[in-house]
Amino acid sequence: MKNGVSSLKRLQRRQTLFALLLVAWPLFMFIFTQVMNANMFVMAFHNYTRAGTDPIFVGFDNFGGVIQMFDTDMVINQVDATVNSLQVGAVTLFINAPLSLLFAYLLFMKMPAYKTLRALLYLPCITSAVVLVLIFRNFFDYDGALYMIYDLLGVSAKFPTNGWFVKGTAWTAIQIFNIWTGFSTNMLFFLSAMNRVSDDFVEAAQLDGATDSQIFFKIVLPLISPTVTTILTISLASVFGWGYISLLFIGGDAPAQGAGALGLTMLSMANNRNYGMGSAFGVMLTLIGAPFTLAIRALGRKLSSAEEY
Amino acid sequence: MARAIRKDRVKTSVTFGSVCWQIFKWTSYAFMVLCALSFVFVFVWLVINSLKTASGYASNSFALPKEWDFQNYVLVLEQMTYKNHNLFQLLGNSLILVAINVVNSVTWPQFAGYACARFNFPGRRLIEAAVYVSMIIPIIGATTSVMQIKMNLGLYDTFFGEFLFTAGGFGMGSILYSTLYRGLPKAYAEAAYIDGAGEWLVFLKIYYPQSIPMMMIFVIQGVIATWNDYVGPYLMLPSHPTLALGLQEMQQRFVHFGGDQPIMFAGTVIVMLPVLIIYALFADKIMGNTAMGALK
Numbered sequence: 001m002k003n004g005v006s007s008l009k010r011l012q013r014r015q016t017l018f019a020l021l022l023v024a025w026p027l028f029m030f031i032f033t034q035v036m037n038a039n040m041f042v043m044a045f046h047n048y049t050r051a052g053t054d055p056i057f058v059g060f061d062n063f064g065g066v067i068q069m070f071d072t073d074m075v076i077n078q079v080d081a082t083v084n085s086l087q088v089g090a091v092t093l094f095i096n097a098p099l100s101l102l103f104a105y106l107l108f109m110k111m112p113a114y115k116t117l118r119a120l121l122y123l124p125c126i127t128s129a130v131v132l133v134l135i136f137r138n139f140f141d142y143d144g145a146l147y148m149i150y151d152l153l154g155v156s157a158k159f160p161t162n163g164w165f166v167k168g169t170a171w172t173a174i175q176i177f178n179i180w181t182g183f184s185t186n187m188l189f190f191l192s193a194m195n196r197v198s199d200d201f202v203e204a205a206q207l208d209g210a211t212d213s214q215i216f217f218k219i220v221l222p223l224i225s226p227t228v229t230t231i232l233t234i235s236l237a238s239v240f241g242w243g244y245i246s247l248l249f250i251g252g253d254a255p256a257q258g259a260g261a262l263g264l265t266m267l268s269m270a271n272n273r274n275y276g277m278g279s280a281f282g283v284m285l286t287l288i289g290a291p292f293t294l295a296i297r298a299l300g301r302k303l304s305s306a307e308e309y
Numbered sequence: 310m311a312r313a314i315r316k317d318r319v320k321t322s323v324t325f326g327s328v329c330w331q332i333f334k335w336t337s338y339a340f341m342v343l344c345a346l347s348f349v350f351v352f353v354w355l356v357i358n359s360l361k362t363a364s365g366y367a368s369n370s371f372a373l374p375k376e377w378d379f380q381n382y383v384l385v386l387e388q389m390t391y392k393n394h395n396l397f398q399l400l401g402n403s404l405i406l407v408a409i410n411v412v413n414s415v416t417w418p419q420f421a422g423y424a425c426a427r428f429n430f431p432g433r434r435l436i437e438a439a440v441y442v443s444m445i446i447p448i449i450g451a452t453t454s455v456m457q458i459k460m461n462l463g464l465y466d467t468f469f470g471e472f473l474f475t476a477g478g479f480g481m482g483s484i485l486y487s488t489l490y491r492g493l494p495k496a497y498a499e500a501a502y503i504d505g506a507g508e509w510l511v512f513l514k515i516y517y518p519q520s521i522p523m524m525m526i527f528v529i530q531g532v533i534a535t536w537n538d539y540v541g542p543y544l545m546l547p548s549h550p551t552l553a554l555g556l557q558e559m560q561q562r563f564v565h566f567g568g569d570q571p572i573m574f575a576g577t578v579i580v581m582l583p584v585l586i587i588y589a590l591f592a593d594k595i596m597g598n599t600a601m602g603a604l605k
Contacts, residue, residue: 011502018508019428022420026478027436029417033477034443039454103341111338119592120345123352125530126588128537130556131577135351138370138570145354145370180347185530189485192522196492213330226488234481270452290442297441 044279055276062280069265081260084171088261089239091175096182097232103183104190105216122188124181132181133248140164140173165250170257174249186231193227194220229300237293240285243267352581359574366571381575389576391550391558396579403536403551409472410535414527417478419520422486423512427498437487440479452544459545466548482527489523490516529591533584556580 044062046055069078103121107114124132139145142163150156160166164173197220205215221228243264246254252268254260262285269278358366359381361374389396425433455474456465464470493516501511535541539553559576562568 014508015428016430019424019430019433022424023430023436023478025476026417026421026483029477030436030440030443030479034439036454036458037443039458043454102337103344106334106338106341113342117341117345120348121341122588122592123348126533126584127581128533128553128584130537130539130553130560131581134560134573134577135355139351143367148370180344185526188526189523192526195522211327211330212334213326226492227485230484230488234484294441 040279041283043275044283046276048273048275058276062276063284065277066280066284076255076260078260078262078265080258081255081262081265084258084260085239085242085262087171087175088178088242089236091178092182092235092239093232095179097186097228097235099179100183100186101190101221101228104187104194105220107187107191108194108220109212118188118191122184125184125188129245130248133177133245136173136177136180137165137249165257167256167258170250170254170259174246174259177245177249186235189227189231190224193224197223225300225303229297232300233293233297236296237289240289241266355574356578359571359578361571363569363571366569378571381569381572382579384572385559385576385579388562388572389552389555389559389579391555394550394555396552396555399550399552399555402542402546402549403553405468405549406471406535406538406542406546406551407532409468409475410531411528413472413476414482414531415524417476418480418482418527419486419517419524421478421483423490423516425483426487426490427495427516436479440484443479456544466546468546468549471545485523486520489520493519525591529588532587536584552580 043055045057045059047058047062048055066078070082071077072079107118111117137144140163141147142161144163147156147159147163150159160169164170201219201223202215205219210218241263243261244267246259246261246264247267250257250259254264262281266278266281266285269275269281354370357373358370360377360379362376362378365372365374365376365378386396389399391399394402424430425437459465459470459474462470464473497515498511501515506514536551537553538551539557542549542551542554556576560573
């Protein structure tokens with residue numbers, strides 16, 4: 001009995017040491033990264049006027065400047081950018097996530113040509129965003145392929161003559177792009193999780209006369225719910241940093257064309273060397289985004305019926 | 310009698326549900342096929358138009374070229390440069406960055422994820438909570454801070470600096486690996502302990518191989534992200550430009566000084582090609598999930 005207890009303690013000690021050895025470098029880098037991030041908080045209270053000179057402490061001025069950016073009387077304001085960022089989140093949650101799950105399940109059921117389809121549907125993930133944007137833009141621009149089709153169908157007059165990337169239609173086009181390219185990565189993660197579901201569960205359910213939809217909702221979805229929750233939490237957390245695509249499509253003029261986003265505003269501030277305001281903007285987004293993301297994760301965990309399998 | 314009626318009702322309901330599901334399933338399948346074909350179509354379109362003359366592209370981008378103009382690919386080799394770096398130097402820098410990314414992505418996130426999933430070491434919960442919070446701190450705000458620290462350490466504009474600063478571990482990767490390892494039965498490890506296996510053996514021979522499908526996704530995503538990254542090398546490696554910078558520079562020249570779109574398409578094909586080849590060669594490994602089969 002005594003020997004058993006001491007060997008158990010020895011095993012626990014060995015495991016703790018092994019775990020600490022594994023996390024030593026990642027933990028060091030994690031702390032180091034947090035130090036660099038903390039520097040951002042310090043920078044939010046400073047103004048960086050010229051390179052090579054010391055930053056000037058400005059208190060909460062940068063935060064005041066950020067709040068002024070939400071003034072709706074301004075032509076370009078951050079309320080519109082916030083609405084756009086939330087729309088990106090809505091597309092992620094209500095269109096791309098269900099689409100990823102649905103496609104993953106169709107592939108999991110081994111529908112005809114599923115291997116080929118799986119390979120083709122992953123193509124957007126292996127392609128540069130610059131390339132995808134270039135192609136998409138060439139389709140939706142005024143001299144693009146889509147307008148050639150409009151001409152053939154005789155419906156050109158119904159669409160903007162300057163292409164889709166102008167105020168009024170630019171944001172719609174970018175959302176279409178987001179849907180078109182946005183489901184592939186998560187689809188593969190969901191499929192990977194589904195493939196870990198034991199065949200025994202599925203076969204037993206089939207023997208009991210369960211339909212495909214029942215197998216999905218009663219067996220597959222509950223078993224992969226930890227993965228689904230994690231993926232969705234991470235996807236939604238990235239919504240506040242989204243903006244790169246707008247920049248690639250339209251450039252710095254994106255907010256004026258109705259295609260602004262919170263992430264794009266931060267990117268523009270960094271690009272314009274407006275470090276103080278950019279850092280203040282980042283700090284404010286963090287204070288809003290952190291509880292939001294953690295709440296979604298908590299809700300996901302509560303709703304899911306996670307089981308070890 | 311009552312039971313028979315109820316059964317009958319259930320049967321009718323199930324049949325109706327099945328029919329609805331079948332309609333939904335095959336409609337969804339048709340939509341999925343359309344999505345897949347749309348990706349193929351645009352790439353074929355790009356390649357075909359990269360082989361056209363400028364006037365051939367302008368007249369009809371859907372038609373096959375009347376004359377196949379391979380000259381675009383020669384011209385683009387001359388035009389894709391960045392600050393005195395030719396195409397091959399750009400390619401070399403891209404490959405070094407890709408190698409750095411691969412080494413870092415197959416080690417540290419795995420270590421962190423495995424330790425958090427399987428062992429209850431002191432501070433684990435605190436670290437996990439901190440990782441979640443850290444993931445939503447916008448990186449744009451920290452870019453200048455990273456640059457300053459790199460410069461102070463003499464690691465700015467060096468590949469070694471890139472290696473060290475990307476050798477993290479905690480983040481999306483560690484969380485997903487942790488989720489994966491938590492889902493795997495502990496019985497495998499217990500059986501191995503009885504056979505006298507140590508912790509490294511249990512990790513490397515039993516659990517690590519089971520993460521290969523997910524790891525391959527991370528590797529391929531890391532390779533693609535590194536290959537396509539523009540902002541990172543532009544800010545952190547100004548003396549070591551990559552292909553992505555070369556393509557962007559060429560596009561900017563087209564925007565400002567004009568040029569033939571087919572030549573730009575040819576440049577795009579050249580940048581895409583290595584990734585497509587890698588994908589064609591390893592698609593089965595990435596997609597197959599074969600590693601799980603042995604233990605099922």
